[in-house]
Amino acid sequence: MSETAAVGAHAHGAHAEHHELGFIRTYVFSTDHKMIGRQFLFMGLFMMILGGLLALLVRWQLAWPESEVPFTQWIPEPHMYAGHMDAAAYNSFFTMHATIMIFFVVMPILVGAFGNFLIPLMIGTRDMAFPLLNMLSFWIALFSGFIMLAGFCIPGETHAASGWTAYSPLAAVPAFTGVNAGQNLWCISLIVLGISSLMGSINYITTIINMRAPGMGFFRLPLTIWALFIVAILLLLALPVLTGALAMLLFDRMAGTSFFQPAGGGEPLLWQHLFWFFGHPEVYILILPAMGIASDILSVFSRKPIFGYRAMAFSMIGIAFLSWIVWGHHMFQSGMNPALGTTFMISTMVIAVPSAIKTFNWLGTLWGGNIIFSVPMLNALAFVSMFVIGGLSGIYMASTPVDIFIHDTYFIVAHIHYVVFGGSVFGIFAAVYFWFPKMFGRMMNETLGKIHFWPTFLAFNGTFFPMHILGIGGHMRRIYNPLQYDFLKPMQPINVFITVSALCLGVAQIPFVINFFWSLFAGKKATINPWNANTLEWDAPSPPPHGNFGEIPTVYRGPYEYSSPLVPEDFLPQSRKLAPEVSARASH
Amino acid sequence: MMSWLPENISTYGGQIDHLFYLIYYLTSVTFILVAGCMIAFLVMYRHSDGRRATYTHGNTTLEIIWTIVPALILIMLGFMSKARWEEIKSPAHMPPPDLYVRVTAKQFNWEIRYPGPDGKFDTDDDLQVDNDLHVPLNKVVRVILRSKDVIHSFFVPQMRLKQDAVPGRDIQVWFQATKAGQYEIPCAELCGFGHSGMKGALFVQTKDDYDQWVKEQWPAPAAAPAAAAAQAPVAEARG
Ligand code: HEM
Ligand SMILES: [Cu+2]
Ligand SMILES: [Cu+2]
Numbered sequence: 001m002s003e004t005a006a007v008g009a010h011a012h013g014a015h016a017e018h019h020e021l022g023f024i025r026t027y028v029f030s031t032d033h034k035m036i037g038r039q040f041l042f043m044g045l046f047m048m049i050l051g052g053l054l055a056l057l058v059r060w061q062l063a064w065p066e067s068e069v070p071f072t073q074w075i076p077e078p079h080m081y082a083g084h085m086d087a088a089a090y091n092s093f094f095t096m097h098a099t100i101m102i103f104f105v106v107m108p109i110l111v112g113a114f115g116n117f118l119i120p121l122m123i124g125t126r127d128m129a130f131p132l133l134n135m136l137s138f139w140i141a142l143f144s145g146f147i148m149l150a151g152f153c154i155p156g157e158t159h160a161a162s163g164w165t166a167y168s169p170l171a172a173v174p175a176f177t178g179v180n181a182g183q184n185l186w187c188i189s190l191i192v193l194g195i196s197s198l199m200g201s202i203n204y205i206t207t208i209i210n211m212r213a214p215g216m217g218f219f220r221l222p223l224t225i226w227a228l229f230i231v232a233i234l235l236l237l238a239l240p241v242l243t244g245a246l247a248m249l250l251f252d253r254m255a256g257t258s259f260f261q262p263a264g265g266g267e268p269l270l271w272q273h274l275f276w277f278f279g280h281p282e283v284y285i286l287i288l289p290a291m292g293i294a295s296d297i298l299s300v301f302s303r304k305p306i307f308g309y310r311a312m313a314f315s316m317i318g319i320a321f322l323s324w325i326v327w328g329h330h331m332f333q334s335g336m337n338p339a340l341g342t343t344f345m346i347s348t349m350v351i352a353v354p355s356a357i358k359t360f361n362w363l364g365t366l367w368g369g370n371i372i373f374s375v376p377m378l379n380a381l382a383f384v385s386m387f388v389i390g391g392l393s394g395i396y397m398a399s400t401p402v403d404i405f406i407h408d409t410y411f412i413v414a415h416i417h418y419v420v421f422g423g424s425v426f427g428i429f430a431a432v433y434f435w436f437p438k439m440f441g442r443m444m445n446e447t448l449g450k451i452h453f454w455p456t457f458l459a460f461n462g463t464f465f466p467m468h469i470l471g472i473g474g475h476m477r478r479i480y481n482p483l484q485y486d487f488l489k490p491m492q493p494i495n496v497f498i499t500v501s502a503l504c505l506g507v508a509q510i511p512f513v514i515n516f517f518w519s520l521f522a523g524k525k526a527t528i529n530p531w532n533a534n535t536l537e538w539d540a541p542s543p544p545p546h547g548n549f550g551e552i553p554t555v556y557r558g559p560y561e562y563s564s565p566l567v568p569e570d571f572l573p574q575s576r577k578l579a580p581e582v583s584a585r586a587s588h
Numbered sequence: 589m590m591s592w593l594p595e596n597i598s599t600y601g602g603q604i605d606h607l608f609y610l611i612y613y614l615t616s617v618t619f620i621l622v623a624g625c626m627i628a629f630l631v632m633y634r635h636s637d638g639r640r641a642t643y644t645h646g647n648t649t650l651e652i653i654w655t656i657v658p659a660l661i662l663i664m665l666g667f668m669s670k671a672r673w674e675e676i677k678s679p680a681h682m683p684p685p686d687l688y689v690r691v692t693a694k695q696f697n698w699e700i701r702y703p704g705p706d707g708k709f710d711t712d713d714d715l716q717v718d719n720d721l722h723v724p725l726n727k728v729v730r731v732i733l734r735s736k737d738v739i740h741s742f743f744v745p746q747m748r749l750k751q752d753a754v755p756g757r758d759i760q761v762w763f764q765a766t767k768a769g770q771y772e773i774p775c776a777e778l779c780g781f782g783h784s785g786m787k788g789a790l791f792v793q794t795k796d797d798y799d800q801w802v803k804e805q806w807p808a809p810a811a812a813p814a815a816a817a818a819q820a821p822v823a824e825a826r827g
Contacts, residue, residue, distance in 0.1 A: 086781070087781045087782065088781035090784075091778070091780075091783070161781070162778065163778045169755060170739065170778065176737060176738050176780050177780055177781070178780075178781060261755075262755045262756025263755075267756070268739060268755060302633070303640075303641040305643065305644065307645070307646050307647075308645075308647075309645065309646070311646070333741065333750050333751055334754070335751070335752050335753075335754045335757055338673065338674065338677040338678040338679075342670050342673060345666055345669060345673070346663070349662035349665060349666045350659070350662070352662055356658040357651070357654065359622060360650075360651075360654040361646075363625050363626060364650070366626065366629040366633065368633060368642030368644065369629070369633045369642070370636070370639055370640065370641040371633050371635055373634070381626070381630070385622075385626060388623070389619065392619055393615070395614075395615060396608070396615075398666075399607055399665055399666075400669050400670075400672075400677075401603070401672040401673050402611060402669070404604065404748060404750050405604060405608070405745070405748050405750065407750055408741060408743075408777060409776075469592050473594060474594050474743075476743070476774055476775075476776050478783065479774075479783065479784035480784035480785075481784050481785065484784060485772055486772060487771075487772055560645075562641060563643045564643055565643055570640060570641065
């Protein structure tokens with residue numbers, strides 16, 4: 001193992017010295033982890049726009065079910081009928097919204113972009129263990145994205161329409177949804193994406209285990225790296241299960257097998273077990289990197305060591321471990337043996353504990369700090385507070401009897417979004433604002449950043465908080481027209497309010513797009529360490545050249561030595577060597 | 589927020605609502621504490637030049653406390669939930685039924701099948717209708733859920749009852765209504781393009797109304813299906 005690492009590091013060192021790479025090798029088929037990270041970032045941000053627009057279509061339909069959607073005359077049948085959608089198109093819109101957001105926005109950005117960009121820089125090495133594999137993982141992901149998008153272009157049918165969970169037999173028999181090729185492409189795309197993620201995770205794990213800079217022990221890793229390391233392990237174990245299930249689904253659809261259909265001796269609940277055995281860890285794949293990122297940013301801008309570093313690392317390990325035994329909480333009402341329901345409830349209650357530990361430790365980090373309200377910090381704080389709401393609302397579903405009522409209602413949709421938008425997306429924003437200087441060598445504009453943050457924060461809560469109330473009122477999710485139900489009619493004003501907020505939420509992203517592109521070309525030049533942070537990436541130039549560091553840094557301490565009494569400054573980089581007698585005191 | 593729950597008309601719904609309120613209070617208090625601390629810290633410790641942040645790496649006692657307290661609360665919730673859950677969903681704990689109905693979900697209807705006066709399904713006196721479920725007030729009704737095609741979910745919000753109907757399985761659920769009236773039965777699991785609007789009607793009828801309805805359906809034999817229903821139809825166990 002260590003040989004691979006040595007060879008990799010050596011090859012790269014030599015490589016970095018001799019020649020300039022051409023345009024194609026630098027920007028397109030790059031094996032440089034930083035460029036691959038940027039490529040994933042652009043792919044994810046582009047898909048975020050698409051996923052967001054789909055969400056707005058869904059929302060429009062729910063608020064004004066009988067009216068024409070503006071600006072959609074151009075969308076052809078059967079997606080829209082002269083500005084109107086039908087129930088089948090609606091099903092495909094929310095299916096694709098969720099699929100895109102999960103697989104093509106949050107995963108590529110948090111894991112693909114920031115994983116690739118940060119791992120070698122933060123552990124102090126020149127590149128990933130397998131740079132070529134890394135490049136392939138991006139191109140395969142992009143290819144999978146094209147397959148997914150191709151599903152929108154099939155004449156005469158909509159894209160996949162069985163929900164992102166693709167419950168069978170609905171998803172297994174084309175006649176049940178009326179979608180044939182679209183659903184097949186959906187399966188194929190996710191199988192291909194699984195291959196890409198597998199390549200990435202093997203690379204991450206190998207790199208983190210073997211290529212840490214001298215002195216970088218596991219308990220000196222920044223929590224972002226801990227999170228990415230754990231996520232890579234989760235991916236490695238979870239994705240093959242999904243890939244296998246998808247292959248079975250594809251066989252059912254195209255080859256006449258019946259894994260999931262009782263008519264041919266199959267079992268519908270098998271799909272759900274396989275899907276959620278992947279799906280629950282997946283939820284943590286989406287949130288753990290954001291937890292790591294928020295921890296790092298809170299510490300930097302509180303100018304304080306992270307409170308309970310080891311507890312933070314161990315609680316992530318605990319979450320990852322427990323996430324394998326709680327999948328059944330998605331299946332309480334599925335017809336699974338009720339005795340199993342109780343088992344899954346208890347394990348689910350237990351998994352809430354590490355999340356509580358993390359929350360209290362974040363508060364502990366703020367306590368006694370010297371808090372700077374920069375844009376990355378605002379987004380990290382939003383992450384913490386919104387994750388608290390998402391976590392607490394999860395307890396309602398964990399309790400089996402309460403879940404009977406709220407399962408498959410808008411309460412769930414509210415919960416999902418407090419976790420994936422309030423959590424992962426605020427994590428993404430925090431990370432973009434924080435590492436933009438290192439990624440692109442320029443600062444983002446703070447004022448525009450605040451003009452982006454505050455309306456986003458308000459509109460986010462306006463959009464998703466009232467969904468709890470809808471859910472408590474019994475409003476089912478995935479319905480095309482709430483006005484078809486007498487008991488939902490009194491709640492329709494809430495639906496309208498949510499949609500108006502969602503539209504504001506969409507508009508609130510414009511300052512971000514402007515800021516991003518404007519800063520890319522005309523932002524203030526970034527210094528090497530603009531936030532006075534401790535971790536190793538801030539030792540490399542902004543942006544770092546091919547090979548990252550002139551000389552590989554040596555690590556003398558943990559990543560969170562802010563306001564240390566040993567030095568007059570309020571930060572103490574991991575790579576800074578102190579005089580021997582001082583550093584003896586420092587090594588506690 | 590409390591008033592947002594639909595009216596409860598089932599015997600066990602009140603217990604679900606109690607658990608809901610308990611969690612509601614627990615989570616509200618937690619949220620207020622956490623948000624309050626956070627806002628207080630953000631104000632008290634906002635940046636000022638010349639002040640240095642407290643240099644601390646943590647506090648083991650504190651960390652142990654805030655691990656154990658949530659763990660105890662959650663485990664307590666788990667055990668409180670367990671009893672309710674078994675009563676509602678576990679066939680071994682269900683009260684003996686006064687009558688049986690078979691509900692077969694299909695794209696995009698609920699087929700309701702009444703066993704008729706002989707209390708047995710699939711005999712000549714069965715009655716099958718789409719979407720209309722008539723039950724007597726204050727009687728224990730056992731529903732045998734089936735599906736013909738895809739997974740659907742039988743949802744009666746006012747009854748606090750939801751259960752998926754899975755093709756290839758017979759799943760039993762029960763309820764006992766405490767208030768007469770007409771209620772909607774939406775399908776809660778995405779089941780295709782007609783999912784939205786797949787709804788039935790539940791008629792909870794007083795004894796007189798129900799007897800009247802029975803008489804209209806089965807004019808010849810006078811016996812009510814409720815009387816004969818104690819004889820359980822053979823239904824596969826689930827699991
Ligand atoms: C502008 C922001 C967003 C809006 C307005 C929005 C809106 C919606 C709506 C209305 C639904 C429910 C569809 C239904 O059940 O009928 C939904 C579902 C969902 N959304 Fe979002 N969403 C947004 C952002 C996100 C993000 C960032 C993610 C990130 C992963 C996400 C993931 C999901 C998932 C997983 C579902 C479940 C879909 C299902 O029921 O199958 N959404 N969203
Ligand atoms: Cu889960
Ligand atoms: Cu249905």
